[in-house]
Amino acid sequence: MENKPCPSDTIKVRFAPSPTGYLHIGGARTALFNWLFARHHKGTFILRIEDTDRERSEDRFWKQILEDLEWLGLNWDEGPIFQYDRKDIYDRYAQQLIQEEKAYHCFCAPKQIQDKSYNQKCPCGQIQPDQAKSKIAAGEAASIRFRTPHEGNTEFKDLVRKRVSFDNKEIDDFIIIRSNGQPTYNLSVTIDDALNEITHVIRGDDHISNTPKQIMLYQALNFQIPQFVHIPMIMGPDNTRLSKRHGATAVGEYRKKGYLPQAMINYLALLGWAYNDRQTIFSLPELIEKFSLQKVSKKAAIFDPQKMEWMNGKYIRKINDEEFISHALPYLSHAGLISEDLLQEPTQDIKQIVLSVRDRMKLFSDLPELVNFFFTKKIRYTEEAHEKIFSQPNNLPMLKELHQRLERLETFDEEAIDTIFQELIKERGLKLGDLIHPVRSAVSGKTTGPGIFLMLVLLGKDRVLERLENIFRHTHIKAVKIKKDE
RNA sequence: GGCGCUAUGGUCUAGUGGUUAGGACGGGUGAUUCUCAGUCAUCAAACCGGGGUUCGACUCCCCGUAGCGCUGCCA
Numbered sequence: 001m002e003n004k005p006c007p008s009d010t011i012k013v014r015f016a017p018s019p020t021g022y023l024h025i026g027g028a029r030t031a032l033f034n035w036l037f038a039r040h041h042k043g044t045f046i047l048r049i050e051d052t053d054r055e056r057s058e059d060r061f062w063k064q065i066l067e068d069l070e071w072l073g074l075n076w077d078e079g080p081i082f083q084y085d086r087k088d089i090y091d092r093y094a095q096q097l098i099q100e101e102k103a104y105h106c107f108c109a110p111k112q113i114q115d116k117s118y119n120q121k122c123p124c125g126q127i128q129p130d131q132a133k134s135k136i137a138a139g140e141a142a143s144i145r146f147r148t149p150h151e152g153n154t155e156f157k158d159l160v161r162k163r164v165s166f167d168n169k170e171i172d173d174f175i176i177i178r179s180n181g182q183p184t185y186n187l188s189v190t191i192d193d194a195l196n197e198i199t200h201v202i203r204g205d206d207h208i209s210n211t212p213k214q215i216m217l218y219q220a221l222n223f224q225i226p227q228f229v230h231i232p233m234i235m236g237p238d239n240t241r242l243s244k245r246h247g248a249t250a251v252g253e254y255r256k257k258g259y260l261p262q263a264m265i266n267y268l269a270l271l272g273w274a275y276n277d278r279q280t281i282f283s284l285p286e287l288i289e290k291f292s293l294q295k296v297s298k299k300a301a302i303f304d305p306q307k308m309e310w311m312n313g314k315y316i317r318k319i320n321d322e323e324f325i326s327h328a329l330p331y332l333s334h335a336g337l338i339s340e341d342l343l344q345e346p347t348q349d350i351k352q353i354v355l356s357v358r359d360r361m362k363l364f365s366d367l368p369e370l371v372n373f374f375f376t377k378k379i380r381y382t383e384e385a386h387e388k389i390f391s392q393p394n395n396l397p398m399l400k401e402l403h404q405r406l407e408r409l410e411t412f413d414e415e416a417i418d419t420i421f422q423e424l425i426k427e428r429g430l431k432l433g434d435l436i437h438p439v440r441s442a443v444s445g446k447t448t449g450p451g452i453f454l455m456l457v458l459l460g461k462d463r464v465l466e467r468l469e470n471i472f473r474h475t476h477i478k479a480v481k482i483k484k485d486e
Numbered sequence: 487g488g489c490g491c492u493a494u495g496g497u498c499u500a501g502u503g504g505u506u507a508g509g510a511c512g513g514g515u516g517a518u519u520c521u522c523a524g525u526c527a528u529c530a531a532a533c534c535g536g537g538g539u540u541c542g543a544c545u546c547c548c549c550g551u552a553g554c555g556c557u558g559c560c561a
Contacts, residue, residue: 016561017561018560018561020560020561050561052560052561053560053561055560056561106559108559143559144559145559158491161491161492164490164491165490166489166490167489170488170489170490170557171489172557174558174559175558175559176559177559178559179559180559182559184558184559184560184561185560185561186561189561204555205490205491205492205554205555206554206555206556206561207556207561208490208491208555208556209489209490209491209556209557210556210561230491232492233554233555235553235554237496237497239553239554240553240554241554241555267498270498270499270510271498272499273499274498274499274500274509274510275500276500276501276509277499277500277501277508277509278500278508278510279509279510280498280509280510280511297498297499298491298492298493299492299499300491300492300553300554300555301497301498301499302497302498303497303498304497304498304511304512306497306511306512307497307498307510307511307512308511309511310510310511310512311511313523313524317524357523358524359522359523359524359525360522360523360524361523362523421520431519431520432519432520433520433521434520435520436520436521437520437521439520440520440521446521446522447521447522448521448522448523449521449522449523450521450522450523451520452520452521453520
């Protein structure tokens, strides 16, 4: 129900991370919802870095956050705006509040505040302004507290929920300027959201309890109150706030593992939002078109890495060959399987090799292990492969026979190889699998992989013959067997 | 403890005052006369509890319970 239509071109939202860590799954999802909302309404999406905590903020973090957002494709229209650069602005408003006696200096030492009810009762609120002024002139350290109204209640309409209401006497006289002069979150976020003319504050619902404080500030400062939208949090499998101990949570880690940004976007969009009961895969334009805050869930969602991996596999198969190959090749060169100068102009062989295992990948980082035997001179045999080769005493003569026939082959293509296999099994009274499995194991060292005929063609006649020969000539390959597939 | 938010299969969710409560991941089974994967088909699996309101509640209201969040000179 949209009773009051917002003129599309006036919508303005922001993503405001603090540079105290990497961009994580939850932050990325918040950024995404803001971005989708902005793009859907042809509004403005701005990026703000909330670096008022000087102790914990680091340059490397905001730099990385920007990089990760760019990788995800969440481009911003304004910013990044750094709050640290805007200290004067916050000071000015804080002074205004002092002037109007809506805030007061607090001379309590930080440690003094042990008692939970202390903030509410801070005696500094009683100090006369003149007296406070002289204490400051005398060099006493002071923070600034906002004088909260202790009667009535503060409520707001959240776009995702109904009406949220707080009793004002529950809300303490909170600090707005630290004794080191830096503003705190509640002050800086309020001033910036107001000054940047943010129309919709879309953020995690861990901020619900901060909202009444900010509303009080909007009112005290005479700012127009924006629309609040609190989206549910993302939890780990144990239903606690998602954190490092749940494994990879940083967007950058997923990038390294070989996730496609569009897969992450698609998965993240579905964490707390759904369009209907039939569609799971959404292109970016579709997400922009179909996204709406009305359909955002109220319930915290548990992050499921398995489903995201599935989603990535879907996208790996969805993108076109060119795109797939250009994403894939760097993983081969990083693994030392191909040289870097092949990245720009890969050979047809390399392209086909990579394409041959596409359906078997969920992550690009899976690739090297899937194709390494195409590139290394010496292959390693898994235990299973070793078993497949030597379990049947007839296998060795069979492989030898195959070797001879393949050797005579003029055109080494799938069709010709197929014919030879068919002939051989017929003569020996075998099933196709009886031949194929030992051969695959012999030439690749693995029991799984692409179809055997394609695999042989891609390996090339010489290497196939060499590896078969290696088996029936030197049965000591046992020595190089490794533990498991993968 | 106080305050706030939330509650549909294991997970992400759709949905309605009367439905066989739908889809996706994961799991099971089968097909794809070579594996794995992929694809397709198929199966199992849910409305937190108690009171109301109502002819009828998973759906609306209240209470309870549980989970989470806030309760910082963090954001």
